[in-house]
Amino acid sequence: MNGGNEMDRFALSVQDLTKTFGGVMAVDKCYLDLKEGVIGGLIGPNGAGKTTLFEVLSGLLAPDSGKIFLGEQEITHVPAHKRVSLGLGRTFQITRSLRKLQVLDNLKLAAQSQLGESIGNVWFRPRAVREQERMIEDKALEMLKFLNLYELRDEYAGNLSGGQKKLLAIGRMLMLDPQLILMDEPLAGVNPSLGEEINEHLRGLKERGLTILVIEHNVKNVMRISDVVYVMNEGKIIAQGPPEAIRKDEKVIEAYLGAG
Amino acid sequence: MIDYVITGITSGCIIALGAIGLTLTFGILRFANLSHGDLVGVCAYIGLACERFFYSIFNNIYAAAIAAAIGAIIGGSLIGLGFEKIVWRPLRGRGGSLVAMLIVSVGIAIASRHVLMAIAGPGLYFYEIPPKIFHLGDVRITSVQILVVAAAVAAMLFLYYILQRTKLGKAMRATSDEPALAKVSGIDVNRVINWMWIIGMGLAGLAGFLYGLQSALRPGMGFYLLLPMFAAVILGGIGNPYGAMLGGLTIGLAQDLSLIFLPAEYKIAVSFVVMIVVLIFRPRGIMGKVT
Amino acid sequence: MEGILPYVVTVLIVVGIYALFALGLNLQWGFAGLINFGHIAFMAIGAYTMVILNLYGVHWALAMLIGLAVAGGAGALLTIPAIRLKADYLAILTIGFSEIMRYFFLSEGWLTGGAGGLIGFSRPLESIVPVEHYDLFLLGLIWGIVLIAFIALQRLAKSPWGRALKSIREDEDVAKVLGKNVSAYKMQAFFLGSVLAGLAGMMMAFYHSYVNPYYFYPIETFYAWIIVILGGSANNRGTILGALILVGVFLTGTRFLGPLVPLDAYTFAQLRMALIGVLLIVLMLYRPQGMLGNRRELTF
Numbered sequence A: 001m002n003g004g005n006e007m008d009r010f011a012l013s014v015q016d017l018t019k020t021f022g023g024v025m026a027v028d029k030c031y032l033d034l035k036e037g038v039i040g041g042l043i044g045p046n047g048a049g050k051t052t053l054f055e056v057l058s059g060l061l062a063p064d065s066g067k068i069f070l071g072e073q074e075i076t077h078v079p080a081h082k083r084v085s086l087g088l089g090r091t092f093q094i095t096r097s098l099r100k101l102q103v104l105d106n107l108k109l110a111a112q113s114q115l116g117e118s119i120g121n122v123w124f125r126p127r128a129v130r131e132q133e134r135m136i137e138d139k140a141l142e143m144l145k146f147l148n149l150y151e152l153r154d155e156y157a158g159n160l161s162g163g164q165k166k167l168l169a170i171g172r173m174l175m176l177d178p179q180l181i182l183m184d185e186p187l188a189g190v191n192p193s194l195g196e197e198i199n200e201h202l203r204g205l206k207e208r209g210l211t212i213l214v215i216e217h218n219v220k221n222v223m224r225i226s227d228v229v230y231v232m233n234e235g236k237i238i239a240q241g242p243p244e245a246i247r248k249d250e251k252v253i254e255a256y257l258g259a260g
Numbered sequence B: 001m002i003d004y005v006i007t008g009i010t011s012g013c014i015i016a017l018g019a020i021g022l023t024l025t026f027g028i029l030r031f032a033n034l035s036h037g038d039l040v041g042v043c044a045y046i047g048l049a050c051e052r053f054f055y056s057i058f059n060n061i062y063a064a065a066i067a068a069a070i071g072a073i074i075g076g077s078l079i080g081l082g083f084e085k086i087v088w089r090p091l092r093g094r095g096g097s098l099v100a101m102l103i104v105s106v107g108i109a110i111a112s113r114h115v116l117m118a119i120a121g122p123g124l125y126f127y128e129i130p131p132k133i134f135h136l137g138d139v140r141i142t143s144v145q146i147l148v149v150a151a152a153v154a155a156m157l158f159l160y161y162i163l164q165r166t167k168l169g170k171a172m173r174a175t176s177d178e179p180a181l182a183k184v185s186g187i188d189v190n191r192v193i194n195w196m197w198i199i200g201m202g203l204a205g206l207a208g209f210l211y212g213l214q215s216a217l218r219p220g221m222g223f224y225l226l227l228p229m230f231a232a233v234i235l236g237g238i239g240n241p242y243g244a245m246l247g248g249l250t251i252g253l254a255q256d257l258s259l260i261f262l263p264a265e266y267k268i269a270v271s272f273v274v275m276i277v278v279l280i281f282r283p284r285g286i287m288g289k290v291t
Numbered sequence C: 001m002e003g004i005l006p007y008v009v010t011v012l013i014v015v016g017i018y019a020l021f022a023l024g025l026n027l028q029w030g031f032a033g034l035i036n037f038g039h040i041a042f043m044a045i046g047a048y049t050m051v052i053l054n055l056y057g058v059h060w061a062l063a064m065l066i067g068l069a070v071a072g073g074a075g076a077l078l079t080i081p082a083i084r085l086k087a088d089y090l091a092i093l094t095i096g097f098s099e100i101m102r103y104f105f106l107s108e109g110w111l112t113g114g115a116g117g118l119i120g121f122s123r124p125l126e127s128i129v130p131v132e133h134y135d136l137f138l139l140g141l142i143w144g145i146v147l148i149a150f151i152a153l154q155r156l157a158k159s160p161w162g163r164a165l166k167s168i169r170e171d172e173d174v175a176k177v178l179g180k181n182v183s184a185y186k187m188q189a190f191f192l193g194s195v196l197a198g199l200a201g202m203m204m205a206f207y208h209s210y211v212n213p214y215y216f217y218p219i220e221t222f223y224a225w226i227i228v229i230l231g232g233s234a235n236n237r238g239t240i241l242g243a244l245i246l247v248g249v250f251l252t253g254t255r256f257l258g259p260l261v262p263l264d265a266y267t268f269a270q271l272r273m274a275l276i277g278v279l280l281i282v283l284m285l286y287r288p289q290g291m292l293g294n295r296r297e298l299t300f
Helices: A050-058 A080-085 A103-110 A119-124 A126-146 A162-174 A192-207 A219-225 A243-248 A250-259 B002-029 B036-058 B061-093 B098-120 B143-165 B167-177 B179-184 B189-214 B221-236 B241-260 B264-281 C004-031 C039-055 C060-082 C087-107 C131-157 C160-170 C172-177 C182-208 C218-231 C236-257 C265-286
Strands: A010-021 A024-035 A039-043 A065-070 A088-091 A180-184 A211-215 A228-233 A236-241 B133-136 B139-142
Touching (some): A010 A050, A010 A211, A024 A050, A039 A050, A039 A219, A050 A088, A050 A180, A088 A162, A103 A126, A103 A162, A119 C160, A126 A162, A219 A243, A228 A243, A228 A250, A236 A243, B002 B036, B002 B167, B036 B061, B036 B189, B036 B221, B098 B221, B098 C087, B098 C218, B098 C265, B189 B221, B221 B264, B221 C087, B264 C087, C004 C131, C004 C160, C004 C236, C039 C060, C039 C087, C039 C182, C060 C182, C087 C218, C160 C172, C160 C182, C218 C265, C236 C265
Parallel strands (some): A039 A211, A039 A228, A180 A211
Antiparallel strands (some): A010 A065, B133 B139
C-alpha cells in the first residue's frame, strides 16, 4: 500500500480518511494513491468532497480519522505550514491572492527558509537578510517574466484581472519549490488560451519531476491533461484509472447522472 | 452555603436577562456587543430616575418601583433602537467589518458610561424599599430576591413565547441560523434587527433595574456584568437565547459558590476561567445554535 | 518663558509614554491584526514587576529587563488560548484579562501595595543626574527609547517578517499554505507589543516615582486604540503623531479650557473620557484610516 515497492513510489497516499464537515460526512473512508511524477485528475459531481479532501490534505482541516502520507512520511497530524517544507503546495478554487500585497511581494513571500522571517536576524544580521532578499527577488522576477506578469510586479494584487490572479497564484505556489502540488480547479473561469497556457505549465512541471493532483470540473480538460483519473462521489473514490477507462466506466456515469 | 446558592440564583437571573440580548446580537448581527454591559448600567439609572420621579409625585414606593421597571425596560428598548439608527445601520451600510463593530461598541460603552458618571456622579444610589425577609428553616430569602427570580422567569417565558409562537420569533431564529437564506426567503432583515434591539435591550433594561434593586447603583456596575454575561453566552452557545438563560444561571451560581474559597474580588475570575475552558474544549457551548 | 518649559517637558514626557504604549499596540493590531483590548494590563505588569523587584533590592536595570521579560511572556501566554479564536473572543478575553490583573494589583496589597501603590524605588542614573534636571533627563531617555523602538519596528515592518505578518493579517490560510507558522508569528507580535507596553509602564513609574492601580484602568487601552487608528493603523509614524495630537490636545485642552468651562473637575474629566468613546465611533464611521492611513491597505 505505501512506499515499499521501488517501481511504484507514491507521492501521495491517503488511507481510510474521514472528515465530517458542516454536518455532512464530506470525506468518507477515502483511499487514494498517487504515483510520483504523474498528473492525477480528481473529478466528481458537486458536493462530492473534493475540496474538503484538499483542505484536509493541505492541513487546513484536521481529519476525523485515517492517515495521509507524503512519500514515505506520515503527515496526518503535521501542521499545515510544516507540510510546505515537506514539499506540499496548493492553490485554491477561488483564487486567494493577497490583494493588499504587491505582485512581487506575493511571490517573495512564498520563498522558503527566509532568514528575514526571524526577528533576531532582521535586527542583528541585516546584511545577510538583505543578501538573501536580493536572491529571492531575482528568483521572483524570473518567475514573473516566465508568467508574463513582469510589468505588473509593483501592482497591488487586488488590481489584477482574474486570469492574472490565477497565474500569480500558480507562480506563488511554485516559489515554494514543491514536490507535490494540489490544484483546485486551475482552469475555472479562465479563457481557453490562458487555459492552454496553464495546461502547458502543468506538463512542464511534470517533466521536472513534480507530482500534480488537479481537481477539475470540466471533464474534457481532465481527460486531456491527466495520466490517471480519480472519481470521487459522496466522499469516496469510486473509480480510478487511465482517462479512457474512466470515460466508459458505468459507476462513473451513474454517479454523474445520479447527482444530476 | 445555601445562602450562596440563593444569591447565586438571583444574580444568575440578572446575568441571564442581560445575556439574552447579548446572544441575540451575536446570533443575528454576528459580533460581540461590548457596550451591552454599560448599557445595562445606564438602564439601571434610568429606572432609578423614574422611581424617584414617580415617588415624588405619588408617594407610593411600590408604584414607583413598577414605574422604575417599566422605565428601565422602555429606556433600554429606545436606547437599543436609537443606536441602531444612528450608529449600527450606517456602519453596516459602509461595510463595517467585525473589528469596526467591536471598536464602535467599545466607543458606545465608554461614552455611555462616562456620560452617565458625569450626570450621576461617583456615589452610590439605593432604592429605599425595605425588603421583607422570609425564613425557611435556616434559609434566608428576601422579597427582592423573590422578585428578581419571578421577574426573570416571567421575562424568559415571554421570550419563549415570542421566539417559538410568533412569526417575528421564527424570523429572528431564521436570521440567526441562516442569514443569507432568511433574506432570500423574504424576511425583512432590517425589521428583525430592529426588534432584536427592542427585545434584547428591553431585557437588558429589566436586568439593570433588578440589578440596581438587588444591590446598589454605582458607576461601572454595568461593565462589571460584561464578563459574566459573555461567559454565560459562550457557555450556553452563541446565538442561543435558551443557552444564555442556562449559562447565566450557571455563571451566577458558579461565581457565588466560588466565594466559599475565593476572595470576593476574584468572583469575576470565575467567569473568565469558565470562558477560557469552554472556548478551548467545547467552543460551541452547551447548547450550540437554536435550530 | 521659564514658566512654560516644565509644562512642555511634562506634556512631551506623557506623549512619549503613550507613543511607546501605542507603538506596541500598533504592532499587534496594525501589523498582526490581533485585537488586544487589554493592552493596559501589560503596561501594569511591566511597571509593577520592575518596581517590586526594585524595592526588593534588584538593580533598576536588571529589574527593567526582568519586567520586560515578564510582560512579554504574559502576552505570549495569553495568545495560547486566544490564537485560534475569532476577533470577538480575543477582544473579550483581553478585556477580562486586564480587569482581572487590575483586581489583582488592587487586592494583593502584600505584594503590590494595594490601592496605595508603591513608592520609594530607585530610578535610572538617579545618583548621577541632579534632581532639578531629572525630568529633562527622563524626557531624553523616553524619547531615545521611542526612537530606538521606532527604528526597530520600521525595520521589522519592511522585512520578510513584516511581510509574512501582513499576509497573515489578510488571509491566514494562504499564509499557512505558503509555509508560515501563523501561531508563532502572532505570539511574537504579541510578545513584542507587550514588551513595549511594559517599557512604557516602567517609564511612567519612573516619571511619577509612584505606581498604583488607578494608572491602569481599561480606558487607557482605548487611548492607545484611538492613537493607533488616528495615526493610521500599521503606520508607526502616524502612531507617534497620533500620540502627540491626542495627548497634547487632551492635556492642553484640559489645562487651558478646563478653568473656562462651567463644570466641576469631576464632571469635566468624565466628559473628557466620554469624548474618547465618541471619537472611537466617529473615527470608525467616517475615517477609519485615520490621518496617515492607507485606504487600500485597510483591514477594517
